[in-house]
Amino acid sequence: MEATKRMAVLVGCNYPNTKYELHGCINDVMAMRETLMNRFGFEESNIQVLTDEPGSLLMPTGANIKCSLGRMVGKAKSGDVLFFHYSGHGTRVPSMKHGNFSRQDEAIVPCDFNLITDIDFRRLVNRLPKGTSFTMISDSCHSGGLIDKEKEQIGPSTIINDEKLQLRCTPDAAKAKTIPFQSILQHLSLHTNINTTDIGTHLLESFGADASLKFQLDSRELDTIDSLKPDAGILLSGCQANESSADMNPDNAAGKAYGAFSNAIENVLKENPAALSNKQVVVMARGMLKKQGLGQQHPCLYCSDENAEAMFLCQNP
Structure with missing residues (x-):
């Protein structure tokens, strides 16, 4: 009988030498890589890392990210544990769904601006073989609801503990991990030279079947x-x-840049060596961000009722 596998795709986008540059995203996924191997039993050969640092072997373009995720899901068998960690910019786009034209939908922003949307993640999850699990961490702005139609367990419609605590000011070292829709539209328009505000037209012209x-x-x-x-x-x-999700860039020589949510998860795991449920990880991360003065940022959990209480990355209790 074939042993179960633990597979991961880790994506860090810092957008170097652009006006959208971030600083902690690559650090986030490299820290997670070590955590996956040291705590959760992932083998190095089953972890694929995509970053946009100079000299990167595999750039985190939209096509490359979707190809890596598709290949991971294609290899999956019942019992396998799949994981995707994204740290980078997020955005919102006008909804294309029938009857929901006033809504906005969520997307991540790969290094080439070939947006990956909530619909793409829903289609990916629908491909999973029965008996697998797919855990996704998105440390990006507007990331709530990034798997379309996934059930909200912790989010804007739920009240967790002391949600009405007075919010403190965001630290000066924080930068929002978002690129506004209009900025993405302008960026793509410069490449296509097409005079339209329909972002789909620009993405299809630029990326074709990879859009x-x-x-x-x-x-x-x-x-x-x-x-x-x-x-x-x-x-x-x-x-x-x-x-917004915060990218933290401490203003001191010893400081190392990081995504606030990714760092909170890392710290929660370090402080709790025993297995934690998905719900516990998110609630504890929320609490940690509040203590750090990031009370405006509320991590969320979207999954089935059963998976809310399941152990994070299927760690044995």
Whole structure:
């Protein structure tokens, strides 16, 4: 009988030498890589890392990220544990779904601006073989709800502990991990030279079949991409869909840049060597961010009821 596998795709986008530059995203995924191997039993050969640092062997373009995730899911068998950690910018785009034209949907921003949307992550989760698990950490702005139609366990519609605590000011070292929709539209327009405010037109012109399904399918076709009940998707988001996640760049020689949510998860795991549920990890990360003066950033959990109480990355109790 084939042994179960633990596989991961880790993506860190710092956007170097651009006006959107961040500083801690690559540090986030390299720290997670060590945690996966040392605590959760992932083998180095089963962890793929994509970063946009100079000389990177595999740049985190939209196509490369989706290819890496698709290949991981394609290898999965029942019992396997799959993990995706993204640290970088997020954004929101106008909804393409029928009857929801006023809504905005969530997306991550790869280094080439080829957006990967909540629809793409829903389709990915729908491909998972029965009996697998897929845990996704997105340390990016607007990351709540990044797996379309996943059930909210901790988020804007739920009250966790002391949600009404007075918020403190965001530290000066924090930078929001977001690129506004209009800035993405302007960036893509410079490349396509097409005079339209329809972002789908620009993405399809630039990336063709590698563009998000959100822009390849019409609104009624998008309605047919349903969640499986129950499904194996587990999303730990750095913030709610209308909030920002912080990139921290300490102003001292000893300081090392990091994403606030990624760092909070790392610290929660260090302080709690025993197994924690997905719900416990998110609640503790929320508490840690509040203590650090980042009370405006509320990590969320989206998954089935069963997976909310399941152990994070299936660690044995």
